[in-house]
Amino acid sequence: MSTSRIEQGARLANPERRAALPALDFHIIEDEHEHHETGTMLGFWLYLMSDCLLFGILFVVHAVVGMNTAGGPIPSEIFEIDFILLATFMLLFSSITYGFAVISMNRGHLKGLIRWLIVTGVFGLAFLGLELKEFNHLIHIGATPGESAFLSSFWVLVSTHGLHVTAGTIWLVVLIFQLRRHGINEANRRRVMCLSLFWHFLDLIWIGVFSFVYLAAYIL
Amino acid sequence: MSHASGQTGANGDGHHAAHGSYKSYIVGFILSVILTVVPFWMVMSDIGDLQLKLGVIFTFGAAQILVHIHYFLHVDLKAEQGWQAMSLIFTGVILFIVVVGSLWVMYHLHSNMMPAHFGHDHGGHSAQIQQDSDRHGAHDHVSHASENHH
Numbered sequence: 030m031s032t033s034r035i036e037q038g039a040r041l042a043n044p045e046r047r048a049a050l051p052a053l054d055f056h057i058i059e060d061e062h063e064h065h066e067t068g069t070m071l072g073f074w075l076y077l078m079s080d081c082l083l084f085g086i087l088f089v090v091h092a093v094v095g096m097n098t099a100g101g102p103i104p105s106e107i108f109e110i111d112f113i114l115l116a117t118f119m120l121l122f123s124s125i126t127y128g129f130a131v132i133s134m135n136r137g138h139l140k141g142l143i144r145w146l147i148v149t150g151v152f153g154l155a156f157l158g159l160e161l162k163e164f165n166h167l168i169h170i171g172a173t174p175g176e177s178a179f180l181s182s183f184w185v186l187v188s189t190h191g192l193h194v195t196a197g198t199i200w201l202v203v204l205i206f207q208l209r210r211h212g213i214n215e216a217n218r219r220r221v222m223c224l225s226l227f228w229h230f231l232d233l234i235w236i237g238v239f240s241f242v243y244l245a246a247y248i249l
Numbered sequence: 250m251s252h253a254s255g256q257t258g259a260n261g262d263g264h265h266a267a268h269g270s271y272k273s274y275i276v277g278f279i280l281s282v283i284l285t286v287v288p289f290w291m292v293m294s295d296i297g298d299l300q301l302k303l304g305v306i307f308t309f310g311a312a313q314i315l316v317h318i319h320y321f322l323h324v325d326l327k328a329e330q331g332w333q334a335m336s337l338i339f340t341g342v343i344l345f346i347v348v349v350g351s352l353w354v355m356y357h358l359h360s361n362m363m364p365a366h367f368g369h370d371h372g373g374h375s376a377q378i379q380q381d382s383d384r385h386g387a388h389d390h391v392s393h394a395s396e397n398h399h
Contacts, residue, residue, distance in 0.1 A: 071329045078340040085344040092348070093355045114289045121281055124321055128274035229321040233314055239285075240310030244292050248302050 073223045077230050080193075084234050087189060091182040091242060096249075099177035104246035107172045109163070113243045116159040117235065120194075123152030124232045131225050139213055142221070146205050149228070153198045160191050183242060190238055193231050200224055269323055277320025284313040 126149045133141030167173070174184040204224060208217055288306045291297055297305070318324050318337075326334045 071332055074329070074333050075336055078336050081340050082343060082347075085347060089348050089351045092352060110289065110293055114285075114293075117285055117289075121278070121285065124281075124317075125274055125278045128269055128277075128321065129271070132269065132271060132274070226322060229317060232321070233317045236285075236310055236313050236317065240288065240306050244288055244306045245303060248292055248299060 069219055070222060070226075073226060077226060080230070081234075084186075084189070084237070087182070087186040088237060088241065091186050094178035094182050095242075095246060097178040099179075101176040101180065102170070102172045104179070104243075104249070107167060107170060108243055108247050109166075110243065110247060112159065112163060113239055116156050116163075117239050119152050119156040119159065120232050120235050123149045123156065124229055126152060127225055127228050131221065134213055134218065134221055137213060139208065142213065143205055143208055146201060146208075150198060150201045150205075153194060153201065153228075157191065157194055157198065160187070160194075164188075186242060187238060190231065190234055193227075193234075197224065197227055197231060200227070269320070273320055277316055280316045280320070281313055284309045284316065 126145050130142050130145035130149060133145055172180055174181045201224065204217070204220055207220070211217055288302075288309050291302050291305055296302075324333055324337060328334070
């Protein structure tokens with residue numbers, strides 16, 4: 030090992046021999062998706078995973094105390110399932126329209142991108158409107174967070190999701206203005222992709238909410 | 250991965266195929282609609298018994314989460330040198346430990362605590378046991394206590 034290294038050193042030191050060496054070419058092997066900017070996207074992904082743990086813990090709390098209604102309202106009395114189905118579809122539509130926005134961006138269509146983002150935002154707002162209407166209804170019939178352990182954990186879980194959607198909608202509006210001003214550049218491309226992950230992730234969490242918090246509790 | 254590259258040719262947009270094509274989004278959307286509507290429909294029109302409904306709700310929910318991860322989030326094993334899939338699996342393991350561990354512990358805690366503290370009948374019973382044991386001695390108390398436990 031050491032002798033070969035010394036030999037090499039001697040060869041490199043000797044200009045006549047150096048010429049005899051095969052030319053050394055260095056290649057940086059590019060990732061398949063070189064526009065992907067691994068740092069930010071991976072970091073944002075890790076944030077989503079930590080958010081996933083947050084929601085996981087809220088789901089567990091609800092699983093543990095969700096049956097403790099303390100003589101107060103029970104799920105089948107207060108949930109309107111057809112209403113929840115409507116809200117679910119708002120979120121599902123917004124997921125696919127965001128997908129179309131990303132496709133428009135990848136094809137370089139700024140107008141299509143902004144148009145799809147606006148449609149996504151409208152569906153997001155519709156979801157939030159339905160959720161606020163439901164909260165209003167629950168407060169009206171006295172199903173407030175202080176009534177029972179079931180309602181406390183229900184309100185914390187569902188409104189945490191709602192706050193995430195609100196944050197995502199604000200981000201969406203800011204992003205539309207940035208796209209209007211700067212067009213599709215590297216930074217905006219990265220932002221659109223991060224929000225894409227965030228938005229689809231919120232739809233994924235909602236699957237857990239409607240399956241577990243609404244449907245399963247409704248029939249138990 | 251092979252799935253994504255399969256769509257590459259059809260789309261003529263190979264470079265961005267990993268982020269999905271119209272086709273992959275629409276396939277994901279249709280699957281999601283089916284997996285959403287069936288459990289809602291079963292609950293709203295009260296089809297099947299409780300076990301079946303719960304089974305469908307949780308199976309279809311889990312399936313839809315996988316559909317979202319594949320068609321919308323585009324997680325694949327090679328993205329970010331595998332760190333994306335690795336962190337997803339790690340999160341899944343942590344969640345599994347937290348969820349199963351909590352339910353396991355809390356279920357046992359619950360079933361051990363319930364009779365003594367909450368149930369009115371059982372509360373009365375244990376008061377009865379206390380009186381009995383005063384009269385008949387410790388042996389009687391033990392046998393009543395085991396009855397109470399079951």
